[in-house]
Amino acid sequence: MSEKSPIGVIGVGWVGLVSAACFAELGHHVWCRDIDAAKVESLRAGRVPIYEPGLEDMVTRNLERLHFELEVGPLMEHTRLLFVCVDTPPTYSGDADLSRVEAVIEDLPASSEHAIVMKSTVPVGTGANVARRLGELGKGELGYASNPEFLKEGSAVVDFMQPDRVVVGADERTPWAATEVARLYEPLDCPVMATDVASAEMIKLASNAFLATKISFINEIANVCEEVGADVGEVAAGMGLDPRIGGSFLNAGVGFGGSCLPGNELVIIRDGDGERLSNLEQLFGEHQEQAVTASDGAGLSAPSGLEVLAWKDGDPDAQFFPVSTLTRRPFSGHAIEIVAQGGRSVVCTPDHPLIIQRGETQFVLAAAQVRVGDRLPAVRKPDERDDEGVLGGRTGRTPGVSSGAVSAIEQSARAITWCLVGHVREEPFDGQVYSLEVAHAQTFVTGGPFGLVVHNCFPKDVSALKQLAGNSGYHFQLLTAVIEVNELQKRRVVSKLKKHLGSLVGKKVALLGLAFKPHTDDMREASSVVLASRLQGEGAIVRAYDPVAEERAGEMLTGVAMCDSALDAVEGADAAVIVTEWPEFADLDLSEVKNRMGNPVIVDGRNMLDPQAVREAGFVYEGIGRT
């Protein structure tokens, strides 16, 4: 028996498995529970199902101290501290989905000997809610502590073993739990911040928000650098030498997310003049006074007093929610038209997120990934049956109608129903497209009184920020700007490609790197997904290579040809885009790359290549924020 206290881990994904392996490395027996039987079996055999540097070796080395279980019983028998590391993905409303955390709480038996230690990233207030729920379930004596995780995929093992800080939030009912958690980290020789549960939860969310702000800040600086002929790499290096600023998270890049709808798409709005139908073009025009616009017509407005019919996850009905931002930009390429039950339809850019139900599961997917047979939420028509009129044409919307009154019967019928998708098709588009950002609901209803609910235009990978800003009911202006900057940044890769290739229709574009960062195969929130959809929407043929994420990426990137090497991906390509800064891309044989490419254009989305060397090798080089 080990001298060190045994530890329980519930959920062995990235955070759980890394934590378990590292605690085992520190000499603890670790009893892990996961509900995924295949994962448990694989881990029992010493096979690590995720790619994370150093993890497989560490698991193999400590296999005798690592116990993988499908039931919670052995954890209760052998351990006292139960680290909860289950996933808390964003729901389509932008909140964290706490259903796995709730399932864990339901599963645990009553005990005064055990404590839940929350490592999953959860909204502020979760600790208090869990304590209340435990009381309701007659398990009020179970202890609780918050121990947020700051590890970064790709360097998770090192981050765990050499942390900058450990944060432990104590629940005043059971302070012993936090004391025992803090003791576990003593061998790591790092600052341990002891605080209350709400502050610990807030430290994690505020840290995420601040890092995103830093990225958006340097991306804005990069854009100015391009205008004035400065090099953002040098600028960031110079800034980073100031310890008050710090050098990390100052790498300009391709940002993430973004998507829009044409100007004739209808929404139902409510403002000083009451409720009415308006199309997006007209709406933007009405709020142009508050807009900032650029020479190409792109603009952004923060309207006041404007609400739009939208739907909040879980509500039975659609309701009015405030519009925080309206944007407009030029778009030329292929738009996606989705026609669903009852003739409802929407046209949007291929990367526009949509809430869909596929089988039993709900997702938020880019429009380009939606299939016939998926279901989309919509406002129910009076007397409508769930299986009515699936494959009709687009009768629910009235092209050309720019505004109008909403009749009383339409106003009263706002229950949500799920409509089967009958057609998905591409159509050429050249003109201005518009986006709408709706606070709280994160969705809006398009196409008229009985229209489809679509997701907000901005991306979901800032869900931590949305939790912070939206759920508290606080309008966090700085973070709204952070999200918008990230949104605009994403478009720059496409404009850079168009600058050199003209129209992207039929052009072959190679994406080098797909994972959301190097040294991981995690594709959740990867910008490559949005970029690939956007390129396909512009009519480009997309080929891609990632050293480790190919399998996971293949599940998410419809219509993208996966290649076995970078050289294979650039074969015949009109341009190559570096999306993830895998070190092997720095060592590419440039003359071989040039031989293989049909047209030597490289967009270095991560500023990882030496511009001079690339140009000397005969390429057109585009970095981000450098000339």
Ligand SMILES: NC(=O)c1ccc[n+]([C@@H]2O[C@H](COP(=O)([O-])OP(=O)(O)OC[C@H]3O[C@@H](n4cnc5c(N)ncnc54)[C@H](O)[C@@H]3O)[C@@H](O)[C@H]2O)c1
């Ligand atoms: N991945 C990261 O870089 C990172 C960093 C810091 C914090 N976090 C947070 O840590 C948490 C876990 O993230 P992850 O990336 O490790 O998730 P993951 O999806 O990789 O792993 C979650 C695991 O929990 C298991 N699980 C789900 N419900 C369960 C239940 N009821 N009982 C037992 N096991 C269950 C799943 O099968 C899965 O193996 C999230 O809240 C995340 O936001 C993640």
